[in-house]
Amino acid sequence: xxxxxxxxxxxxxxxxxxxxxxxxxxxxxxxxxxxxxxxxxxxxxxxxxxxxxxxxxxxxxxxxxxxxxxxxxxxxxxxxxxxxxxxxxxxxxxxxxxxxxxxxxxxxxxxxxxxxxxxxxxxxxxxxxxxxxxxxxxxxxxxxxxxxxxxxxxxxxxxxxxxxxxxxxxxxxxxxxxxxxxxxxxxxxxxxxx
Numbered sequence: 001x002x003x004x005x006x007x008x009x010x011x012x013x014x015x016x017x018x019x020x021x022x023x024x025x026x027x028x029x030x031x032x033x034x035x036x037x038x039x040x041x042x043x044x045x046x047x048x049x050x051x052x053x054x055x056x057x058x059x060x061x062x063x064x065x066x067x068x069x070x071x072x073x074x075x076x077x078x079x080x081x082x083x084x085x086x087x088x089x090x091x092x093x094x095x096x097x098x099x100x101x102x103x104x105x106x107x108x109x110x111x112x113x114x115x116x117x118x119x120x121x122x123x124x125x126x127x128x129x130x131x132x133x134x135x136x137x138x139x140x141x142x143x144x145x146x147x148x149x150x151x152x153x154x155x156x157x158x159x160x161x162x163x164x165x166x167x168x169x170x171x172x173x174x175x176x177x178x179x180x181x182x183x184x185x186x187x188x189x190x191x192x193x194x
Contacts, residue, residue: 069104
């Protein structure tokens, strides 16, 4: 059985991943997505005023426009395509996880709250914390997890109700991507360093 959150036997070079994020932040603001007054974030009562991120792969029709990292919005396609954000370390992830899709960078500034919701029953996610803080939580109704930014990859069951809450004083930045639920045993068996 799949746990709510499982720390994988895989590691990534955190400094290389941070350099990737710094480059995206500095050079790709034109692809940065932010919610606006028309954004439907699902179940509601979220605190997302300062939330932002990048769809590294996009399911939007126009690849030159920002794509939400949260699989919401208009004109969605049923498949993902690479944006110009697929470079460097992202190629390593895509080689290791050829069955994955929906790569994105998600930034939750202090005070961001995503209420309990279910993403999908078909996919689960891998979270790779780039920056975290002591009071940033990935939560289920019965358990809270602090996902450390130490080069670890976390397999997260998003087929059950979960939410996030950054009660800290710094941004929580994660690389996130989806894998089909059926692939979780393959991912759990992986070992090594990207």
